[in-house]
Amino acid sequence: MKSKYVVLASALMISVSTFAQKDQIKAAEKALKNGNSTEAKTILLQAESLIGAATDSEKAQYYFVKGNTLLDLANKKIDVAKNQLDAAKAYQDLIAVEKISGKSKYTSQAETSITDIKGKLLSSAIEDGTNKKYSEASKTLYTVYELDKSDLEKLYYAASYAVNAQEYDTALSYYNELKAQNFSGEGMSYFAKNVLTEKEDYFGTTPEAKADRDSKVKLKVYIDPRDEKIPSKRGEIYKNIALILVQEGKVDEAKKALSEARVANPDDSSLTLTEADLYLKLEDFTTYKKLISEVLEKNPNDPDLLFNLGVISAKTDAVEAEKYYKKAIDIKPDYVNAYLNLAILKLDGEKKIIDEMNKLGTSEKDNKRYEVLKKQRLAVFMDTLPFLEKANELDPKNEDVSTTLLNVYGALEMSDKKKALKAKLVK
Numbered sequence: 001m002k003s004k005y006v007v008l009a010s011a012l013m014i015s016v017s018t019f020a021q022k023d024q025i026k027a028a029e030k031a032l033k034n035g036n037s038t039e040a041k042t043i044l045l046q047a048e049s050l051i052g053a054a055t056d057s058e059k060a061q062y063y064f065v066k067g068n069t070l071l072d073l074a075n076k077k078i079d080v081a082k083n084q085l086d087a088a089k090a091y092q093d094l095i096a097v098e099k100i101s102g103k104s105k106y107t108s109q110a111e112t113s114i115t116d117i118k119g120k121l122l123s124s125a126i127e128d129g130t131n132k133k134y135s136e137a138s139k140t141l142y143t144v145y146e147l148d149k150s151d152l153e154k155l156y157y158a159a160s161y162a163v164n165a166q167e168y169d170t171a172l173s174y175y176n177e178l179k180a181q182n183f184s185g186e187g188m189s190y191f192a193k194n195v196l197t198e199k200e201d202y203f204g205t206t207p208e209a210k211a212d213r214d215s216k217v218k219l220k221v222y223i224d225p226r227d228e229k230i231p232s233k234r235g236e237i238y239k240n241i242a243l244i245l246v247q248e249g250k251v252d253e254a255k256k257a258l259s260e261a262r263v264a265n266p267d268d269s270s271l272t273l274t275e276a277d278l279y280l281k282l283e284d285f286t287t288y289k290k291l292i293s294e295v296l297e298k299n300p301n302d303p304d305l306l307f308n309l310g311v312i313s314a315k316t317d318a319v320e321a322e323k324y325y326k327k328a329i330d331i332k333p334d335y336v337n338a339y340l341n342l343a344i345l346k347l348d349g350e351k352k353i354i355d356e357m358n359k360l361g362t363s364e365k366d367n368k369r370y371e372v373l374k375k376q377r378l379a380v381f382m383d384t385l386p387f388l389e390k391a392n393e394l395d396p397k398n399e400d401v402s403t404t405l406l407n408v409y410g411a412l413e414m415s416d417k418k419k420a421l422k423a424k425l426v427k
Helices: 002-033 037-053 056-075 080-101 107-130 134-147 152-164 168-180 207-218 234-247 251-264 269-281 285-298 303-313 318-331 336-359 364-394 399-411 415-426
Strands: 187-194 200-204 222-230
Touching: 002 037, 002 056, 037 056, 056 080, 056 107, 080 107, 080 134, 107 134, 107 152, 134 152, 152 168, 152 234, 168 234, 187 207, 200 207, 200 222, 207 222, 234 251, 234 269, 251 269, 269 285, 269 303, 285 303, 303 318, 303 336, 318 336, 336 364, 336 399, 364 399, 399 415
Parallel strands: none
Antiparallel strands: 187 200, 187 222
């Protein structure tokens, strides 16, 4: 008989706890509606220890109110990043509970809030990156990734910002995570020209973005649709892993990482290029040339590959680099970056001339040499000019191209052309 009283007492305790939970959730909800999110958070913390015994509907309501409370605190600029992340996690807990229960009273609102939070965090990361607050940008992007671990692109950019912040251990851990997931980042970007503004707009990289772009082209709101291939990022990821390992004195580990990457991704030429670049840095020119030849055999007419070969070769052999850039242009005549890099390659020769000019004295012999060098310098600018003008013609909004071209016009005393280009840039 005594044991029955014990069972009854336990039942009463559970019942009282359930009533307490309901009252606390309602009290928190009321405080939030009255604009007192700090009080609401305190009440919810008191109920947290009892939530395990709650029904699914009570759990869902609890997480919904918790998410809304934390989001309100973030909107009031109180511990913004932490409250945004905790709010998103509360919404995720809510969605998980309703998925198990088969009910979806709050799920739609929670999903919308998570999307909104991700957008705000992403904007914050972009702003931090623009202001060179690389460490903060990296942490925020990793937070976005934690909210959706299928969004590996955010982890990739978190790693990139960590490199910029010189937080190499953090970057290495992020890159290793990308490596474990075999992330490539390959895809397609979708563009089209707006009929009203006559400017090309970017639609995104998803199938939904393509469908949206194509739909607007059919409606004749947009014209000239263009697809741009997003190249593999594996090469960059493994390159940075290797560079960090080399910096730490782990050269053999760096070589092994790249070798394993190539075995796992035999068709990804960017990895072979990355391995070649590593051996170039290690001044192992025999292995470097072997790897470059291997890449060319597989893809002799790939303009992007030839461009990359030009970039790598420019470090040691300007003649070889020029050959690769020109071959890339032969295959792809509108390759803006190839024209720009050719121009930069030519302009590199100017530095040696300027250095020698600055060392000359005022003797008759030095003055004669100065005139020779002056002509050589002008010849460099004349050689550069066609490549810059073509690049500017293909991409008039490219600031790197227009700035360099203005400088060359100035050096060649082409004042009319310089004035005309400046006028275009003002528009």
